[in-house]
Amino acid sequence: MNTETRSKFATRIGKDKSYVTRLDQAGRLVLVGEGRSALVDVEASLKRIEETTGGRDDVAARHAAAKGQQSPKPDETRVSAQTRKEMAQADVAEMERDVMRGKLIDREQVEAALADVVAFARQGVENLPHRVAAQLVGKDFEQVVAILREAISDSMAETHKEASKRLAELVKVEA
DSSP states (O other): OOEEOHHHHHHHHTOOHHHHHHHHHTTOSOEESSGGGOEEEHHHHHHHHHHTOOOOHHHHHHHHHHTTOOOOOOOHHHHHHHHHHHHHHHHHHHHHHHHHHTSOOOHHHHHHHHHHHHHHHHHHHHHHHHHHHHHHTTOOHHHHHHHHHHHHHHHHHHHHHHHHHHHHHHHHHHO
């Protein structure tokens, strides 16, 4: 940690002592110690000043030109943050549009509908022996296979019908 007086810090950054005082009053300096004898933590203060810059690159360039200095490079982190924010807003707008068109459905609703369909299918499979047991008594192997195939096919058709019904409900709710 490199520390120095406010006066030396002002000289380091090429500003007047009053500017450093204003930075301190604005909470943009990192000080070590208390009162008038507090020293400026150079690295932390420079970082905080950079992070809390107002973001007006055009004003900074105008002031630098008036002083005959080269204009400072724009704050890349602010630009990238702005870009990231705009991209996120565009993503949200696209998702809202897709919801309105019925192309995007809330995950929780889909999970609930899927759980209902799976429970329906499971119940159908679990009830299958009870539904066909009486039909299988005294039948030969080929007849048993045919009865089971038909019962399984019926159960799958009922599950498909239930899944289609749940999907239609999801799309209707969102539309």
